Amino acid sequence: MKQIKREMIIALILIVFTCLIFLPFLQGHYIADTYGIIEKGLKGYSMDNSFSDGRMVMGLLNLLVLKLNIPMIAYVIGTLLVAIIISCLVVMLLKNSIAKYRQIENKWLEILVIVLCYVTIFNFMYLEQLYFIECIVMAISLLLYTIGANVLVDRKKGYLWKSTLCTTIGMICYQGTIGFFLALVLLYSILKNKDTVIYIIRDVLLSGILVVIAGLEDLGCVKLFTTYFHTAQSRLSTNIFENILYILANISKTLTNTLRYVT
Numbered sequence: 001m002k003q004i005k006r007e008m009i010i011a012l013i014l015i016v017f018t019c020l021i022f023l024p025f026l027q028g029h030y031i032a033d034t035y036g037i038i039e040k041g042l043k044g045y046s047m048d049n050s051f052s053d054g055r056m057v058m059g060l061l062n063l064l065v066l067k068l069n070i071p072m073i074a075y076v077i078g079t080l081l082v083a084i085i086i087s088c089l090v091v092m093l094l095k096n097s098i099a100k101y102r103q104i105e106n107k108w109l110e111i112l113v114i115v116l117c118y119v120t121i122f123n124f125m126y127l128e129q130l131y132f133i134e135c136i137v138m139a140i141s142l143l144l145y146t147i148g149a150n151v152l153v154d155r156k157k158g159y160l161w162k163s164t165l166c167t168t169i170g171m172i173c174y175q176g177t178i179g180f181f182l183a184l185v186l187l188y189s190i191l192k193n194k195d196t197v198i199y200i201i202r203d204v205l206l207s208g209i210l211v212v213i214a215g216l217e218d219l220g221c222v223k224l225f226t227t228y229f230h231t232a233q234s235r236l237s238t239n240i241f242e243n244i245l246y247i248l249a250n251i252s253k254t255l256t257n258t259l260r261y262v263t
Contacts, residue, residue: 007092007096010092010114011088011089011091011092014088014091014092014114014118015084015085015088018084018087018088018122019081019084022080022084022130025080025130025131026077026080026081027077028073028076028077029076029131030073030076031131031132033132033133034072034076034132034133037072037133038072041066042062042063042065042066043062043063043066045062046058046059046060046062046063047059047229047231048231050062051222051225051226051229051231052222052225052226052231053222054171054172054175054218054219054221054222055134055137055172055173055174055175056172056221056225057137057140057169057172057173058134058136058137058173058174059225061136061137075133076133079133079134079135079136080130080135080136082136082139083130083135083136083138083139084130084139086136086139086140086142086143087121087122087126087139087142089143090121090139090142090143090146091114091117091118091120091121091122092117093143093146093147093150094117094120094121094146094184095110095113095114095117097146097149097150097184097188098113098117098191099113101188101191101192102191121142126138134174137173137174138173138174138176138177140170140173140174141170141171141173141174141177141178141180142170142177142180143170144166144167144169144170144173145166145167145170145177145178145180145181145184146180146184147166148162148163148164148165148166148167148170148181148210149163149181149184149185149188149207150184150188151163151166152185152203152206152207152210153185153188153189153192153203163210164210164213164214167181167210167211167213167214168213168214168217168218170214171211171214171215171217171218172217172218172221175215175218178211178214178215181207181210181211182204182207182208182211185203185204185206185207186200186203186204186207188203189203189204
């Protein structure tokens with residue numbers, strides 16, 4: 001009980017600290033994407049963007065907010081606040097997972113681990129993403145990927161279906177953060193199986209398979225929702241290999257033009 005209380009206090013400190021950082025945005029803010037949502041309407045944005053892009057949770061949340069008639073400014077503030085809370089919980093989960101495989105010997109080392117976990121989650125790219133209304137599903141996906149990675153590496157009873165479930169739900173929340181799941185599996189497996197490379201390879205390969213399964217299920221959801229709502233997927237290319245060849249053919253020119261601006 002004492003340990004749980006201590007963990008709750010640390011999490012609360014992280015939440016308050018992060019809220020202070022984002023205080024100007026917690027007072028209410030609009031960005032270009034928010035104006036786009038206002039112009040389309042929550043229902044239109046759900047149909048044309050969320051569902052067709054495979055972010056089913058965000059689409060359903062938009063429709064719920066529309067049904068409850070929640071003001072847009074309250075929706076923006078609420079998603080950011082919930083995203084901050086969830087992200088701080090992810091920090092604590094990450095810290096505890098590391099402590100499970102490697103003993104944290106004193107409070108100063110624990111503080112260092114917490115700081116490292118905090119900057120891992122709240123990196124400069126993630127901080128920018130928290131401006132968007134979809135930050136809530138990004139945070140939920142990180143939470144699910146963290147739990148899924150833990151379950152997969154621990155390999156306790158039912159670990160395969162539990163990890164697959166976490167990965168799949170995380171994917172239909174937000175696909176852009178799926179790399180976090182793969183990175184965590186690699187980290188946890190190295191910490192747990194540092195002397196057995198074959199186990200590390202096994203966990204990494206298995207995590208890749210789960211990502212493919214989750215991706216296929218997400219595409220299935222896109223097909224289902226777009227058919228039901230009579231919309232179309234606009235971001236997924238119909239000829240991926242042609243795009244890859246185009247990138248390879250123009251990469252030299254792109255690098256040359258880019259380097260010209262920095263040299």
